[in-house]
Amino acid sequence: MTGLKNKQAIVTGGSAGIGLEMVRSLLAQGAEVTVIARDDGKLAAARDAGAQAIAGDATDAALITREIDAVDPDILILNAGARLAAKTLDRPTGDDFSAVWNTDVKATFIGIQAALNRPLRPGSRVLVTSSGAAMVMSLPAIRPEDLRMSGGYVGAKRMVWFMAHQANAVSRERGLGILFQVLVPAQLMAATELGHAVAAAYAEAEGITIDEHILRRYGSHLAPEQVGRQVVELLDDPAYRTGVAYGIRAGVQLMPLD
Numbered sequence: 001m002t003g004l005k006n007k008q009a010i011v012t013g014g015s016a017g018i019g020l021e022m023v024r025s026l027l028a029q030g031a032e033v034t035v036i037a038r039d040d041g042k043l044a045a046a047r048d049a050g051a052q053a054i055a056g057d058a059t060d061a062a063l064i065t066r067e068i069d070a071v072d073p074d075i076l077i078l079n080a081g082a083r084l085a086a087k088t089l090d091r092p093t094g095d096d097f098s099a100v101w102n103t104d105v106k107a108t109f110i111g112i113q114a115a116l117n118r119p120l121r122p123g124s125r126v127l128v129t130s131s132g133a134a135m136v137m138s139l140p141a142i143r144p145e146d147l148r149m150s151g152g153y154v155g156a157k158r159m160v161w162f163m164a165h166q167a168n169a170v171s172r173e174r175g176l177g178i179l180f181q182v183l184v185p186a187q188l189m190a191a192t193e194l195g196h197a198v199a200a201a202y203a204e205a206e207g208i209t210i211d212e213h214i215l216r217r218y219g220s221h222l223a224p225e226q227v228g229r230q231v232v233e234l235l236d237d238p239a240y241r242t243g244v245a246y247g248i249r250a251g252v253q254l255m256p257l258d
Contacts, residue, residue: 003236005030008073012058012107013080014051015042017192018129018185021228022077024049029232034071036063037080058107065114073120075235078111078160079129079183080104083194086149086201100156108160112167115178122177125235128164131157132186132247135257146217149201164244165258182245183231184257187222188214220250230254 009026013019014035023046026033033051037043040055047053056063058080068076082103085096108128115126133150134157136142147154160182167180188198203213214221227248234240234254247255 007031007075008071009033009075010071010073011077011079012036015046018224018227019079020045021224022231023051025228025232059110061110064110068114068118075125076115077127078108080107084153084198086198088149092151097152100153105156105159108163112163116170119176120178124178126180127183128160129183130161132184134158134161161245184245184247185227186247186249187218189222189224191224222250
């Protein structure tokens with residue numbers, strides 16, 4: 001892969017988990033990467049990998065606009081998100097329920113709007129991180145009760161997916177040449193903070209271990225490193241420039257979902 005060498009990329013939420021793995025994979029291909037994340041203390045790993053790192057909130061429209069103007073990215077990855085409070089619907093507060101909407105959805109909206117209104121250069125790519133949870137009730141394999149502790153997360157992750165389609169419509173209508181796409185990790189990842197916390201909550205409710213929960217529901221573990229590698233494939237391989245949403249599952253190629 002050589003198509004990403006010297007490309008400018010911004011990754012929000014790139015200090016840990018799959019965001020950090022995306023950063024590492026982009027850097028390994030010669031891209032120049034700027035990471036934006038809330039906690040400066042967690043940005044050391046991104047800096048150590050060779051990225052520029054900025055402590056800031058991805059829901060801050062002024063910050064995102066300023067960094068897009070400064071970096072002029074070829075690639076914008078909107079990955080910032082809140083931690084899911086894994087509770088059945090009778091337990092969360094209104095703030096718990098809406099946290100993902102006020103973070104993931106808001107940050108995606110701000111990032112997409114900044115990309116369209118600047119606008120980014122023709123040929124630029126904007127990737128939005130959704131979740132396999134967004135497919136509940138649309139695929140028979142995902143039963144609603146299997147996501148009974150996901151609260152507002154399911155709808156929020158469907159909304160960010162839909163916003164990519166809305167953004168593509170604007171890009172076409174205005175002749176901008178910007179492609180908006182969706183990353184859909186279709187399995188919990190126990191190796192990330194979010195995945196581990198959610199898997200732990202479900203495993204406790206089921207009276208089994210985290211590993212048993214992951215293997216029973218998905219059959220295998222999805223490693224964050226695979227997500228990072230496949231994001232690079234998505235960006236570098238022309239075959240992936242025609243679809244919008246791509247699913248990621250352990251040990252298989254990127255799966256077109258639209």
